Amino acid sequence: MTGTTASDGPDAPATAPARRRGRPPRTESAGTRDRILDAAREEFSIRGYEKTSVRGIAKSAGVDSALVHHYFGTKEQVFEAAVEVAFAPVLTERNTVLDGPLDEVGERMTRMIVGLWESPVTRAPLLAIVRSAVNNEIAAGVFRRLVAGQLLRRIAGQLDVPDAELRAELAAAQLVGIAMIRYVIKMEPLASADAEQIIGRVAPVVQRHLTER
Incomplete structure (x- = not known):
């Protein structure tokens, strides 16, 4: 008859199974x-x-x-x-910027970008993009893929002008500059201005960049 040690008796603690490498459960x-x-x-x-x-x-x-x-x-x-969530409205097959009359595209584009910055959900990834892209080419490449590839080319495709891509980029530059001053640098009084006031003043400028001949 084989003896039983204290370690393998009925009251002994069970030995935890070894954690296997690979995919987590x-x-x-x-x-x-x-x-x-x-x-x-x-x-x-x-x-x-x-x-x-x-x-x-x-x-x-x-x-x-x-x-x-x-x-x-x-x-x-x-x-x-991590930053792709900020562009979820842009990455949809149809988004609010492209869905509507062309003579109102400037307001729709401005309202969407300002809205993304105003939302607590998307502000952090946008800050990550801006702060990273200005100092790092890899981050800048991600920014170009998300913004240029998914938004600006779609907008340019809707414009009946020979320099459509340049116009779309000028409109984006207007909005990125405002975002930098308001949300990153936080320069007053722009940082504390009402979002609707900003949209009302900036949207006509964006519209001119996109459609004015």
């Missing part, structure tokens, strides 16, 4: 991806692309760095996924 992955994205938006918006690291994002999200790579890959891919 579904119960773990349900909220982990969103938590990583939230942490990435905050890190990029505060530190910019250059000073943000995958390790820092992982620490902020309370996960291992390997999980960040598992869900997103490189830092560039994390950045693009």
